Amino acid sequence: MTAYILKRLLLMVPTLLGVLLVTFAIVQFVPGGPVEQMVAQLQGRDSGGERAAAVGAGYRGRQGIDDKRIAEIRQLYGFDKPAHERFFQMLGQFARFDLGRSFYQHKDVWELVKEKLPVSISLGLWTFFLSYLIAVPLGVAKAVRAGTRFDFVTTLIVLVGYAIPGFVLGVALLVVFGGQLQWFPLRGLTSANWDQLSWGGRIVDYLWHIALPVTAMVFGSFAVTAMLTKNAFLEEIRKQYVLTARAKGLDERRVLWKHVFRNALIPIITGFPAAFIGAFFTGSLLIETLFSLDGLGLLSYESVIRRDYPVVLGTLYLFTLIGLVTKLISDLSYVLVDPRVKFD
Structure with missing residues (x-):
């Protein structure tokens, strides 16, 4: 086990370097970077990525801006150094867990992530817990009643929920419950007077x-877990040890919850760490945009559009590292759930 863990930790290094290298190389060829956007601003143009891209490689269309000013702009954003030197400088910063500073928001990337985390945690944790609380009991019930009308109806509902994109359902919920019925607010995570409310009022708000x-996020996310739970239970119910337990006269409920339940939950529990950690750092761009929630998904999208490379690369490094560690924890959880599993 120790050798396996060390091997996986060592493999994380080239994986992380490969992700950063590929992304950094792509960034070098993307038009409309921060230098081009600054040139466009100085010429009175729109500073957005699409208009700034018209400046193009070599800063075409820079009439009226001398070479000295262009050099100062390049130095301001660190583009006066060769690409390989900037890459190794970035790696040195990341090794110290210094994610850099945003070009446009003038804040450290760590600070921006901390500011956006409450929204993403709110969406992620609620979606995670509700999905598991609904999916696992539903999957067990479907397995026990396999082939019945209940199984058919719930399968139809689950598949419809899985087929409908979350943002489409979100639009429908906004129109019906936020617009026509006005039962729920249309935007934001809290009301404007949230600080003036009591603790009970804050929770309700x-x-x-x-x-x-x-x-909108839960309705489609629990479908996979529900069907996985059902199939895992059906597979276990058909095994020999279940038939033997029934032949000995054990109560059906005891057979199901004491013998089948533990073995059937192995593929579900092993995915639990990744889903739980992902709930903290996963941002949903479309849902956040639709409901005007300023989270990590919206931060990533705006950073790409504005070519805010420190935010793009810094968050990529952080989330990739978290993903690799979480994947290792998920694999090790197999041993905790099922001692028969050995890593050779």
Whole structure:
């Protein structure tokens, strides 16, 4: 086990370097970078990525801006150094867990991530817990009643929920419950007077605002877990040890919950760490945009559009590292759940 863990930790290094290298190389060829955008601003143009891209490689269309000013702009954003030197400088910063500083928001990337985390945690944790609380009991019930009308109806509902994109359901919820019925707010995580409310009022206000976006995310996310739970239980129920337990006269409920339940949950529990950690750092761009929630998904999208490379690369490094560690924890959880599993 120790050798396996060390091997996996060592493999994380080239994987992480490969992800950063590929992304950094692509960034070098993307038009409309920060230098081009600054040139466009100085010429009175729109500073957005699409208009700034018209400046193009070599800063075409820079009439009226001398070479000295261009050199100062390049130095301001660190583009006066060769690409390989900037790459190794970035790696040195990341090794110290210094994610850099945003070009446009003038804040450290760590600070930006901390600012956006509450929204993403709110969406992710509620979606995670509600999905598991609904999916696992539903999957067990479907396995026990396999082939019945209940199984058919719930399968139809689950598949419909899985087929409908979350943002489409979110639009429908906004129109019906936020616009026509006006039961829920249309935007934001809390009300404007949230600081003036009591603790009970704050909780109610928060749940009132989070109800629609979480519903839009949960409705499709629990489908895979529910069907996985059902199939895992059906596979275990058909095994020899279950037939033997029934032949000995054991109560059906005891057979199901004491013998089948533990073995059937192995593929579900092993995915639990990745889903749990992902709930903290996963941002949903479309849901956040639709409900005007300023989270990590919206931060990533805006950073790409504005060519805010420190934010793009810094968050990529952080989330890739978290993903690799979480994947290792998920693999090791197999041993904790099922001691028969050995890593050779």
